[in-house]
Amino acid sequence: MDDWIQITILGVMSVVLIASGILAYRNKYVAWLALKSFFPGWPGLAGLYLGIAFASLLVLSVLMDVATRGNPLLGLVVLVLFAVFVTSLLTGIVGMFWLPKFLLPKWIEEMADEIRRGDDPLSRDLRPGGKLHGRLGVPRAQQPPRSKEEHDERSE
Template structure:
């Protein structure tokens, strides 16, 4: 295997993750929401940070190939880039399980609020009168008894 092959694979992975992460943040790519059933976090959004970490690895390796010894500015840039790598990797891995509220895009916050209020399409369909009411394990409500049934119910001792 050539020396450039792992770096090319890592570069392609980072490009795909960065593009899909940006599209996920902009609500252009939402198919990743299907992964929410497997992972408790936000894997589509975490992909952006993982892609940034992989891209930082590529640049760090290139900087090591150039050589940072003796050049203070390049050494400082290397340290800053390493900090970006470590932070991006940590956020990416943690993002698979949980992302803090300030890292979530507005459309995700609004979607979560809709679900909590019960105003999302699925909640509306499961309400009485909705097209899924009485299905999916949600029992139908009992019909209200008429006057005669109520009177008979009161007379019983």
């Protein structure tokens, strides 16, 4: 009975992580970006690799019983699947802290370039005339005057 519970939990976790990882790579699911304040890497993207690791572990556990019965070709499949498991697990764990540039999707590179140029929505709002321009993000019209001259300018 315990085996079915573990298999079900592992299966559900792998499906959820793979689906969210694919959506993160396609820029359809970006709520994971909130996790960047806890992890310096890319946890949403790393979820894809962790999901693949969990799924391969699930298949590996099923195949191990069959492979031990003496089928040499199945033993080779188990070996390849184990390599997939180790590679994806390491990539997923490291991805929580850092991912190499070739594993990042195009939209992240474009977003980083946009931020560097100052063309992102937040940068536009912080520019003079933007919604957030002024002291401490408060629009200039709502700020208390800094000096007597500024008070006189606003009252005119």
